[in-house]
Amino acid sequence: MDWRDRLTVWFRHAFFYGDNWVSICAGILTTATGFTLLWSWFRELASPHSALPYVGILLFVLLPLLFLVGLFLIPFGMWLKYKRMTKAGEKPAVIPKVDLTTRHIRKVLSVVAVATVLNIALLGVATVRGVEYMDSSKFCGLTCHTPMIMEYRAFVDSPHSRVGCAQCHIGPGADSFMRAKLAGVRQLFGVMFNNYHRPIPSPVESLRPAKETCESCHWPQKFHGNKILVKTHYGDDIANTPAITVLMLKIGGRSGEANTGIHGRHIDTSERITYSAGDERRQVIPRVVYRDDKGQMVEYVSSDTKLTPEQLAKLPQRSMDCVDCHNRPTHAFESPEWAMDRRIQEGLVSREIPFIHKKGVEILKGEYKSQDDAAARIPKALVDFYAANYPEVYKEKKALVDAAAIAVKDAYLRNVSPEMKLTWGTHPNHIGHQDGGCFRCHDGSHTSKDGRTIAADCDTCHTILAQDDPNPKILQDLGTK
Ligand code: HEC
Ligand code: HEC
Ligand code: HEC
Ligand code: HEC
Ligand code: HEC
Known part of the structure; x- marks a missing residue:
């Protein structure tokens, strides 16, 4: 028998035993998923910008699974038919020709053809729909990622709420696209088996360099000069007296030939600062290397560190980028004090309620077993407090107290999740010096061998135009009050 005859015999067998409903359906499934897979991989690679990791569930898990199931069922159906015929003694002595x-x-052939076409169309539409759905931040933060509900809530309440999760967390490029898809699949299993970190660890080790994400929208050379920042806090006194701080921040940037100020000193077209952190959360920074304007490298070491120069040299190094200061560009968690300040400022909590700032902070800092527990107890605690201690106020301003009770509850749900072990201060914000931030390096203790120190004077980064002033003159002069 030459190979042609052998092939003919094999084909006849395949066709004869393959002529059963299991194999035919499986064949249709396999061809259709195969085509859909090829087509959607091509489509995704052609436009990776729209990608989100969870599309991976579809492209790397569900469709291939269907494909494999189909592939397995084809011979399985043949085998079933073979078994059945052998048992019933119906196995023909000669396998009939394919005629x-x-x-x-x-x-049979026309049924297969029509079903395949229909199936490709159906799966294709389902895939497009699925991909579009999974591309949304809603899916990312809500549907798939129950653990990410807190990041999602903070994101919705931020200047970047119209920027998709993917634009910061994945960025452009086929390579990061693939990595993200696979990471998405891993995360899916984490969620399915309830096996994930609580809280979700930060910093995100695998975050793309800011050059490829933030800088695709922002151009740091473009924001320079000074920025006036007005911060309003409220006192713990009966009148919740405002205390306004006005700062002129020296944002700097590229001006003429020189890099100046906050942006200019740390960020350049080429690397300016590398540092080594002593802990995973990058809260302690014992060593900083700076390339100065002349191109000279200056090493600053903290006098507080107990590490030897050899140990310091072994620590992993990181190039400073946007995220080392703007680590909370969108998931900014508040402090209890700031959460109350903001809600008073936004009019959600009325300043007319005596001691509301103090009381709100106290309730926010309370212990609750879960978000549901807090949602039930917080409004009641606040209302009960005013009903018991300030009955006249409560009677007169019931609507205000009730509204404040809801706002305080919402502030808790926005920032704390006992389920995720996420509480006040879990994720520090590096933009100022509330939680370390700039003072991780600018603390006056980082000095170089030739006696230079990373500046820590109060007017290095800002000029304080007013501090804790209920009615700052500077705001009147500027015409904003
Ligand atoms: C403007 C850019 C940006 C957007 C948009 C964004 N993130 Fe983030 N995300 C970050 C940065 C920066 C970090 C902190 C990284 C670090 O400190 O290393 C982070 C951290 C996280 C973390 C780790 C836990 C934490 O709180 O630090 C999770 C989870 C997360 N993001 C989920 C999401 C989800 C879900 C979305 C969409 C709803 C989203 N992110 C949108 C920039 C962004
Ligand atoms: C897809 C585009 C896009 C990306 C990517 C992006 N941003 Fe933004 N960012 C914006 C826009 C648009 C605004 C202005 C929002 C507004 O004012 O309503 C903004 C605002 C900001 C602000 C000012 C916020 C404020 O309080 O006024 C900072 C700081 C910032 N972004 C930092 C970052 C950092 C850091 C990253 C990377 C982790 C990043 N952005 C990534 C589009 C982007
Ligand atoms: C050394 C810390 C640091 C680094 C690094 C840094 N920034 Fe900033 N940036 C700041 C501070 C501080 C402010 C002012 C904060 C405020 O407005 O409260 C600011 C303000 C901004 C603003 C708002 C500007 C405005 O006029 O309102 C944007 C946008 C921004 N940064 C983007 C970036 C991007 C993009 C990068 C990376 C290329 C970056 N920053 C790197 C510290 C930094
Ligand atoms: C990883 C360490 C590190 C962090 C964090 C850091 N800086 Fe710096 N910063 C430096 C170094 C190093 C220099 C340059 C010191 C020198 O001039 O030799 C510098 C310089 C500056 C300068 C210029 C000072 C001058 O005398 O010209 C400003 C302004 C500044 N930083 C602001 C900030 C602000 C604001 C933050 C926080 C949002 C911050 N830095 C966070 C390391 C850091
Ligand atoms: C390395 C830079 C840097 C140095 C040094 C520095 N600050 Fe600041 N400071 C900042 C930045 C950035 C912010 C704005 C934070 C923000 O955007 O909320 C800030 C905010 C503040 C605020 C307002 C805080 C609020 O929430 O109301 C006060 C007050 C303040 N600084 C006082 C000081 C004093 C006093 C010193 C000297 C001991 C000092 N700063 C040194 C960078 C610096």
Whole structure:
């Protein structure tokens, strides 16, 4: 028998035993998923910008799974038919020829063809729909990622709420696209088996360099000069007296030939600062290397560190980028004090309620077993307090107290999740010096061998135009009050 005869015999067997409903359906499934997979991989690679990791669930898990199931079922159906015929003694001595003129065979072939076309169309539409859905931040933060509900809530309440999760967390490029898809699949299993970190660890080790994400929208050379920042806090006194701080921040940037100020000193077209952190959360920074304007490298070491120069040299190094200061560009968690300040400022909590700032902070800092527990107890605690201690106020301003009770509850749900072990201060914000921030390096203790120190004077980064003033003159002069 030459190879042609062998192939003919094999084909006849395949066709004869393959003529059963299990194999035919499986064949249709496999061809259709195969085509859909090829087509959607091509589509995704052609436009990776729209990608989100969770599309991976579809492209790397569900469709291939269907494909494999189909592939397995084809021989399985043949085997079933073979077994059945052998058992019933119906196995023919000679396998019939494949004859296209036979009615039965023509019928089977046309059913297969029509079903395949229909299936490709169906799966194709389902895939497009699925991909579009999974591309949304809603899916990312809500549907798939129950653990990420807190990041999602903070994100919705931020200047970047119209920027998709993917634009910061994945960025452009086929390579990061693939990595993100696979990471998405891993995370899916984490969620399915309830096996994930609580709280979700930060910093995110695998975050793309800011050059490829933030800088695709922002151009740091473009924001320079000074920025007036007005911060309003409220006192713990009966009148919740405002205390306004006005700062002129020296944002700097590229001006003429020189890099100046906050942006200019740390960020350049080429690397300016590398540092080594002593802990995973990058809260302690014992060593900083700076390339100064002349191109000279200056090493600053903290006098507080107990590490030897050899140990310091072994620590992993990181190039400073946007995220080392703006680590909370969108998931900014508040402090209890700031949460109350903001809600008073936004009018959600009325300043007319005596001691509301103090009381709100106290309730926010309370212990609750879960978000549901807090949602039930917080409004009641606040209302009960005013009903018991300030009955006249409560009677007169019931609507205000009730509204404040809801706002305080919402502030808690926005920032704390006992389920995720996320509480006040879990994720520090590096933009100022509330939680370390700039003072991780600018603390006056980082000095170089030739006696230079990373500046820590109060007017290095800002000029304080007013501090804790209920009615700052500077705001009147500027015409904003
Ligand atoms: C403007 C850019 C940006 C957007 C948009 C964004 N993130 Fe983030 N995300 C970050 C940065 C920066 C970090 C902190 C990284 C670090 O400190 O290393 C972070 C951290 C996280 C973390 C780790 C836990 C934490 O709180 O630090 C999770 C989870 C997360 N993001 C989920 C999401 C989800 C879900 C979305 C969309 C709803 C989203 N992110 C949108 C920039 C962004
Ligand atoms: C897809 C585009 C896009 C990306 C990517 C992006 N941003 Fe933004 N960012 C914006 C826009 C648009 C605004 C202005 C929002 C507004 O004022 O309503 C903004 C505002 C900001 C602000 C000012 C916020 C404020 O309080 O006024 C900072 C700081 C910032 N972004 C930092 C970052 C950092 C850091 C990253 C990277 C982790 C990043 N952005 C990534 C589009 C982007
Ligand atoms: C050394 C810390 C630091 C680094 C690094 C840094 N920034 Fe900033 N940036 C700041 C501070 C501080 C402010 C002012 C904060 C405020 O407005 O409260 C600011 C303000 C901004 C603003 C708002 C500007 C305005 O006029 O309102 C944007 C946008 C921004 N940064 C983007 C970036 C981007 C993009 C990068 C990376 C290329 C970056 N920053 C790197 C510290 C930094
Ligand atoms: C990883 C360490 C590190 C962090 C964090 C850091 N800086 Fe710096 N910063 C430096 C170094 C190093 C220099 C340059 C010191 C020198 O001039 O030799 C510098 C310089 C500056 C300068 C210029 C000072 C001058 O005399 O010209 C300003 C302004 C500044 N930083 C602001 C900030 C602000 C604001 C933050 C926080 C949002 C911050 N830095 C966070 C390391 C850091
Ligand atoms: C390395 C830079 C840097 C140095 C040095 C520095 N600050 Fe600041 N400071 C900042 C930045 C950035 C912010 C704005 C934070 C923000 O955007 O909320 C800030 C905010 C503040 C605020 C307002 C805080 C609020 O929430 O109301 C006060 C007050 C303040 N600084 C006082 C000081 C004093 C006093 C010193 C000297 C001991 C000092 N700063 C040194 C960078 C610096």
